[in-house]
Amino acid sequence: MEAKDRYHHGSLRKTLMDAALDSLEKDGLQGLSLRKLAESAGVSKTAPYRHFKDKKELLINIAADGFGMLADRLAVAGPADAAPGAEATAEAGHPAVDAGADVMRLFRAYIDFARERPALYKLMFSPLGYSLHSEKCRLNSERALGYLFSAVGKAQAAGWRSGRETRALGLSIWASVHGWATLLIDNLLPEWIAGNGDEWIAHAQALLI
Amino acid sequence: MEAKDRYHHGSLRKTLMDAALDSLEKDGLQGLSLRKLAESAGVSKTAPYRHFKDKKELLINIAADGFGMLADRLAVAGPADAAPGAEATAEAGHPAVDAGADVMRLFRAYIDFARERPALYKLMFSPLGYSLHSEKCRLNSERALGYLFSAVGKAQAAGWRSGRETRALGLSIWASVHGWATLLIDNLLPEWIAGNGDEWIAHAQALLI
DNA sequence: GAATAATGTTGACGCTGCCTACATTCGCGA
DNA sequence: TCGCGAATGTAGGCAGCGTCAACATTATTC
Incomplete structure (x- = not known):
């Protein structure tokens, strides 16, 4: 300038x-x-x-930022009581009604992010295993997953799949959402679902709900 | 020679x-x-x-073979009545008892393959979108997925998650298994699960069962 | 046996990551 | 304010890569 x-x-x-x-x-x-x-x-x-230091270090930093952006997204889409001004809805008080809904909202936000920035998302999970070699990467990815896991825990407390171990269920949810994200990004799904719309959600719910 | x-x-x-x-x-x-x-x-x-023609064409052919190998694996691990000499167990007749077991066996075989040949598996689902550009790739991958889907269908017929649409459930299972495969391959899971063992199975079942 | 297709070689081009040596500028202590 | 070391940017070069064009050798076919 x-x-x-x-x-x-x-x-x-x-x-x-x-x-x-x-x-x-x-x-x-x-x-x-x-x-x-x-x-x-x-x-x-x-x-x-x-x-x-080299190209890899640049990419690691980009990936770390990517995990930060993902975490921010999930934070915004997180459980109502974690968002600012949530007391109102808490007062309204329908805690167990849509217990799985919070998880589904995170699921959705996660995949929205991946589809908006496919190359970044792929980099974050790329063959080089960036997330392991960078503290910033690790912290940000843990933060992102933290939102997911806590939503799962709260949903369980509210009656959703309460029989399962939270840790196991959380990892399963993560694997599932990551799988959907990569399949959608790489356009590996049949045409009747791979559009830009949200048709995938109805399908994903077959396993989640 | x-x-x-x-x-x-x-x-x-x-x-x-x-x-x-x-x-x-x-x-x-x-x-x-x-x-x-x-x-x-x-x-x-x-x-x-x-x-x-170029490097990409070589890789596409490798990927196509990879899908073929995966399909073969899933064929072997498939529903008992699809394997040779299965009439015996069929006669024994406990059809609905472990309806989800067949799906779980395929799940397992799928991930075993991915972990045995991680680089090949990653290539098969690599950024270049190989599976779209090659007829051989498409056919082999459809064959592989066919085993998965038909196992899901049969499990449903035997009472497992019978309420869901088979197509949706099958895709969800695929997304889930693909997600687990990539997370395991890229070593993104916590140490207490990322070993070479089968600890992941217990966790995956939290969502599947 | 000669024409033709299939297959392999040589040399080169432009691109890449990255190394070494050197140039410029910034910021801090005297 | 000066000067010195650290931070930052430049110039040139190297090796490896994918790929192209031109040419050489062998296999095939009429």
């Missing part, structure tokens, strides 16, 4: 991260190259190495 | 496919390069292009 001809960029790290996210959305993980990012930031091809 | 100095390889295509599968298991998709495959086959770097 300002003088472009100064030696130091000023905020190259953030610029590269933003550009990487854009590139991911546009061309996928395949099309993301450090050199292109550098060029788009108006900087030489090796400048990125002052901020990231 | 024989004279190595003849101009034509004789079975380069198959050799390349085998080498590709090996490379996949050993170094993952990342480490697979056409040039290395060519060299391991004792052939020049561009020779593979006489048998595959």
